[in-house]
Amino acid sequence: MAAPSAALDAVLLHHPVWRGGAPAQAGPPGIPSGFGPLERELPGGGWPAGALTEILCAEEGIGELQLVLPALAALTCAGSRVAWLAPPHLPYAPALAAAGVRLEFLTVIRAPGRRDALWAAEQVLRSGACRALLAWLPRANYTELKRLAVAAEAGRAFTALFRPLRAARESSPAPLRLALEPDGEGIAVRILKRRGAQLAVPLRIPIPRPVDAVGSAFFSAPGARSPVARPCPA
Amino acid sequence: MRGRAPPEGGTLEALAAWACQFTSRVSLEPPQAVLLEVEGSLRLFGSAGQLIGLLRSGLAGIGFEARLATGPTPRAALWLARCDGETLEALPIGAIAPAPETLALLHRIGVGTLGELMRLPRAGLAPRFGQGVLDELDRALGKVPEARSFFTLPERFSAQLELPAPVAQAENLLFAAQRLLRLLEGFLAARQAGVRDFTLSLLHRDAQATRIAIGFAAPRRDAQHGLRLLRERLAGLALVGPAEGLRLQAGEPAPLAGATRGLFRDVRSETEDWQRLLERLQARFGGSLVHGLAPRADHRPERAWRAAGEGGAAVSANPRPLWLLASPRPLEEGGFTLLAGPERIESGWWDGEDAARDYFIARTQGGSLSWIYRTPEGWFLHGLFA
Numbered sequence: 001m002a003a004p005s006a007a008l009d010a011v012l013l014h015h016p017v018w019r020g021g022a023p024a025q026a027g028p029p030g031i032p033s034g035f036g037p038l039e040r041e042l043p044g045g046g047w048p049a050g051a052l053t054e055i056l057c058a059e060e061g062i063g064e065l066q067l068v069l070p071a072l073a074a075l076t077c078a079g080s081r082v083a084w085l086a087p088p089h090l091p092y093a094p095a096l097a098a099a100g101v102r103l104e105f106l107t108v109i110r111a112p113g114r115r116d117a118l119w120a121a122e123q124v125l126r127s128g129a130c131r132a133l134l135a136w137l138p139r140a141n142y143t144e145l146k147r148l149a150v151a152a153e154a155g156r157a158f159t160a161l162f163r164p165l166r167a168a169r170e171s172s173p174a175p176l177r178l179a180l181e182p183d184g185e186g187i188a189v190r191i192l193k194r195r196g197a198q199l200a201v202p203l204r205i206p207i208p209r210p211v212d213a214v215g216s217a218f219f220s221a222p223g224a225r226s227p228v229a230r231p232c233p234a
Numbered sequence: 235m236r237g238r239a240p241p242e243g244g245t246l247e248a249l250a251a252w253a254c255q256f257t258s259r260v261s262l263e264p265p266q267a268v269l270l271e272v273e274g275s276l277r278l279f280g281s282a283g284q285l286i287g288l289l290r291s292g293l294a295g296i297g298f299e300a301r302l303a304t305g306p307t308p309r310a311a312l313w314l315a316r317c318d319g320e321t322l323e324a325l326p327i328g329a330i331a332p333a334p335e336t337l338a339l340l341h342r343i344g345v346g347t348l349g350e351l352m353r354l355p356r357a358g359l360a361p362r363f364g365q366g367v368l369d370e371l372d373r374a375l376g377k378v379p380e381a382r383s384f385f386t387l388p389e390r391f392s393a394q395l396e397l398p399a400p401v402a403q404a405e406n407l408l409f410a411a412q413r414l415l416r417l418l419e420g421f422l423a424a425r426q427a428g429v430r431d432f433t434l435s436l437l438h439r440d441a442q443a444t445r446i447a448i449g450f451a452a453p454r455r456d457a458q459h460g461l462r463l464l465r466e467r468l469a470g471l472a473l474v475g476p477a478e479g480l481r482l483q484a485g486e487p488a489p490l491a492g493a494t495r496g497l498f499r500d501v502r503s504e505t506e507d508w509q510r511l512l513e514r515l516q517a518r519f520g521g522s523l524v525h526g527l528a529p530r531a532d533h534r535p536e537r538a539w540r541a542a543g544e545g546g547a548a549v550s551a552n553p554r555p556l557w558l559l560a561s562p563r564p565l566e567e568g569g570f571t572l573l574a575g576p577e578r579i580e581s582g583w584w585d586g587e588d589a590a591r592d593y594f595i596a597r598t599q600g601g602s603l604s605w606i607y608r609t610p611e612g613w614f615l616h617g618l619f620a
Contacts, residue, residue, distance in 0.1 A: 061602030061618030065556040081508055088557070092617060093529040095554035103527045109515060110523040119486075120515055126489050129508035150452060182601030209603060210553030210574070210595060210619060 031132070031158045034070025037203045042176070043195045047071055047158040049131075052149040052174040056192070058165045060088065062182040063207040067189075068160055072132060073100035075158075080131035083124050084108045086117045088136055118144050125151040125159060132158040142171065149173040168192055185209050248393040250385040252296060252417050254424030256285065260385045261308070267315065269308045269382070292420070297395075297413040308382055309374040313348075322374060323349030330370050336363050391421045391429070391484040400439075400476035404468040407436065407477060411464055414482040415457035427487035428453030434464060437479035444474060453488040552577055553595070555605040555617030562614035565606060570596040573603070595619070 030046025032039065039045050047053060047068070057064045072082055082105060084091055093103055109124075111117035117137055124133050125148075133152075137144070140163070152159040161174065168179055177192040186206040191199045250268050253260050256279070259271035272285055279285040286302055293300050301318055305311030310322055313329040325348045327340050340363070345351050351359075352371065360368050372378040393414055401407055411434055422428055430453050436444040448463045515524045575594030591607040593616070598604055605617035 059598075059600040059602045061555075061557065061598070061604055061620050062600075063603075063620065065620035069556070089618065090558040090560055091527060092554055092556055092558040093527040095556045096527065097529050098554060099556075103529070106527050107512075108525055108527060109519070111519060112523065116519065119488075119518070123489065123511060123514055127507045127511040129511045154452070 031071050032074060033067070034074070035067070035205050038067075038189065038205060041191060041194075041199055041203060047132075047160070048176055049158055050153055050156045051176065052145070052152040052159050052161060054161050054163060054167075054172055054174040054177040056163050056165045056168050056177065056179045058179075058181045062180060063187045063209065064162065064180055066207045067180065067187065067205065068132075068134065069096075069099050069101070071158065072096075072106075073102075075131050076102040076105040079105065081105050081107065081129060082132040082134070083130045085121055085124065085133060085135040086111050086137065087134070088138075114139065114144075118147060121148055121159075122151040125155040125157055128155050128157075130157050132160070134160050134162065136162050138163055138167075142173070146173045149175075244394060247385075247388075248417050248421075249296075249298065251387055251391070251424065252292075252420030253289075254385065254387055255420045256289065258384070258424075261382045262385055263308075263312055267312055269312060271308070272304075292416075295413070296416045296420070305374075307374055307376045308380055309370065310376075313374060323347060323352070325349075327351060330367070330374075332363070332367055336367065339363065387421070387424055390486060391418050391432075392482070393417050394437075394479060394481040396479045397477060400478050402473055402476040404465070404471075407468060407480070408461065408465055410480050411482070412457065412461055414480060415460045415464075418460070418482060418484055419455055419457040421484075422455045422487060425487045426489075428455040428490040429484045429486070430454075430488055432460065432482060432484040435481040435483070436473070436477035437481060438475050439478055441474045443481070444471070444477070446471070453490050455490060553619070555603075556620045557618040559616055559618075562607070562616045565613040565615050567613055570598050570604065570606065572596050576608075579607075 030039075030042055030044035030048050032046045033042070042048070055064060055067070075082055077100065082101075084106065087108065087110075091106070091108060096106070097103055107130075109120050111120045114137070117135070118140070121133065121135050121137075124130050135148075137148075140148070140161075145161075148159070148161065165179055165181070168177070172193070174193070176194050179190040179192050181188045181190075181202075183202075183204055186204055186209075188202040189205050190202040246262055246264060246266075246268060250260050250262055253268055253270055257270050257272050257275045259274070261269045261271075263269055272279075272282070276282060276285065279288060282304055286304070289302060290300075301315050303311050303314035303318075305314050305322075313319070313322065313325055316331075317325050317329045319325040319329070327345055327347060327350075328337065329348065332340070340351065345354065348371075351367075356368070369378065373380040395410065395414060397410055401410065414434070418429070418432065429450070431447065431449040434446045434448070436446070438444070446464065446467050448460060448467065450459075450463075454460070512524065573595045576592035577594075578590075578592055580590040591609055593605060593607045596604050596606050603619035604615055605619065606613055606615050608614075
């Protein structure tokens, strides 16, 4: 088998043949996520720009925003705009500022209905004026997701769609799907779908959790980390 | 421009919407005319002659035969178009459409053209023929400005046309549908948008209309593309009977994907895009639903942010959650484990909204970190460390 294998190697070397086993490298470079283990596994080495990313959370408040926060801080510090579409709660300005996000580049869009939200998402993505769109469309159906995915491809924004974990059972046109679950002091990220080979094991992403920062003798939190402030590098 | 036959109801509006692609200042002059203020568009289209050429070929494409005339004032252009004249002076007196008795009177005293009317002593005109005639004349000559209300484009496109004879062949229906699609194209050019879907209804005499719905994957504008899809659909359709009319209704206009993009994307073009986007969003949702965020110097969490505006940061040294609940939610005791706290936040006695709360960070059974507080009334969830 030595000779055919050499011939095969030559073909693989000189032709644009992608081999399974590695995440696909094609496509534009991603937006740095700030989490090394995640970047090693994401095609493009970061959050994809110009593609829909689904982030499915087991529960609210497990650190799902923390996962995108370094990217938001970096983008806004570089003067790029970020839109929040139909967030379930109020994005809290003091906490965002403390994480190094420049608030003047954030915009919150509270679309009154589902159709409005989808319309607004398309407007944001097609305008090319935002480098990141965080959207919450918990009840989007496949057709709506498809429209969103097409609009995301027309733009170059990091498009994160947050949905509940039960949506993992439904099929989705998003090229990247992540499922988040609480895992000790961090979160476990399962890559449900990505371009290239699939990843079976969940990634453990340590997320700074503010559990022992209030400095009280009454409640000690073993193994907790202090929150890490990430000011603008500029 | 002026149509030869009196247009049916709604046609003038459809024509005006189509004409909005050439200038934003279009006004209706019922029953038969549409006026376009083109001075500002001449540079864009080259010259008046080129613009008229475009209008003429465009009008032929949508099935209108029209007389076009230009004039320095709207009224002058209207009169010239009505009578196909070269100069105002040479126009027959009927061009200004006076009352029948005024017209008869003018003819009796031997006034046949506008030029002759203008040469009459001005002081005598108003008492004899009414101030109206004088005003009209002054407006046409530009001595008195004319206030015109401009046509505003409707939100969505809808147009109808009656077929001269009942049609049952797909090919003939397509020919008529093409005119409607070109009207739609003009409307969309004026809106600088495309549509995602449209519906063509074939109107029958004694049967329900046949509706043909066409959808696009991404917003489209060009009539030819719509026509191609329509041809495919019509080919496989069994008509209940000949159609006597057609109606075209289009969905919501949507921005075309990457239609006009500069070669180099810079901060300025991004900012312009942003402003246009913001306008569109605020036009649909209102300013209060689209806002920025800014922190505010107040110890009470629900007061420590405000919508939009400029600077003025007061960031607490203690951890704050990324989600704040719009209104704190009552919690059952025992459904959470306290991890850190308390942090006493007491403030607001000066404005009547006292807040004396002990804040804790707690982990819920589902594993999320929450920001909760205790008051004499019990435990409340106020934020989530998302």
